[in-house]
Amino acid sequence: MTxxxxxxxxxxxxxxxxxxxxxxxxxxxxxxxxxxxxxASREIVRHPGAVCVLAVIDGKLLVVDQYRKPLNKMQLEIPAGKLEPGEQPELTARRELEEETGYRCGSLKHIHSFYTSPGFADELLHLYWAEDLQPGTASPDEDEFLQVELITLEEAKTCIRQQRISDAKTITAIYAWQLYQLTGEW
Known part of the structure; x- marks a missing residue:
């Protein structure tokens, strides 16, 4: 290494x-x-940061199916959302999980934080593992239209190949989940 x-x-x-x-x-x-x-000129997108939640129920990944206008198509993604001003990432993760899916979690473990597109944006995304999930009632934002689904690891990998899952946060979470299944470690 240099x-x-x-x-x-x-x-x-x-x-x-x-x-x-x-x-x-x-x-x-x-x-x-x-x-x-x-x-030189640098075009920079500033973003407040966001969270995403890896939640598994009975061996299946909790995802939301939603239309993504920039892509002009439906996408399966893990629950996620942006940080509100002054909000701690763990609180955001709990809030977004419940808002989008209705599920509450007993505990959260921070897996990793990563930049989504450091060539032009400063968005930092915090990935959490949710445990002790309890069902409840979803309350998505008024402009959010979601369908909650549960998929196996094999189904998730098929969805990646078919580009039904094509966002970095969900792909990262799926491979982290697979690694966890193989090693028992994050």
Whole structure:
């Protein structure tokens, strides 16, 4: 592995131009000084962060089927949602799990946090494992239309091949679940 100083490749921001401020994201264009002294533009999406929940009931993965407008198709995904201002990720995970699926969990274990698209966005996604699930009543947001389903690991892998599951968070969760089944460790 090549060693380098942490600041050797750093891009220093010279100017920031706000482009758009929405309810979920904002967009800005930064002018940066490159390590070679040249300047470049960087389009950056700012996001408050989000959570996703890996929940298994009787050996089946809890997923929601919903229409995703950017893709113009239905997608199976694990329950997920964005952090509200000042909200801790674990609280968001509990809230989103119950809102989207109706299930409450007795405990949550943080598996990992990862950036979704670091080339242009700062969204940090926190993946949790939910245990001790109890059914309840879902209460999705007024603009959220979901169908809750349970699928086996083999069905999940088939859905990946068919691109019914094609988002990174759900694919990551499925392979984490498979690894957990094989090793007993996260």
């Amino acid at each position: 060693s380098y100083k942490p600041t050797e490749f750093e891009e220093v921001t010279i100017a920031t131009k706000p482009i758009f401020q929405g309810q979920v994201i904002s967009l800005q264009v930064d002018t940066v000084r490159l390590p070679n002294g040249q300047t």
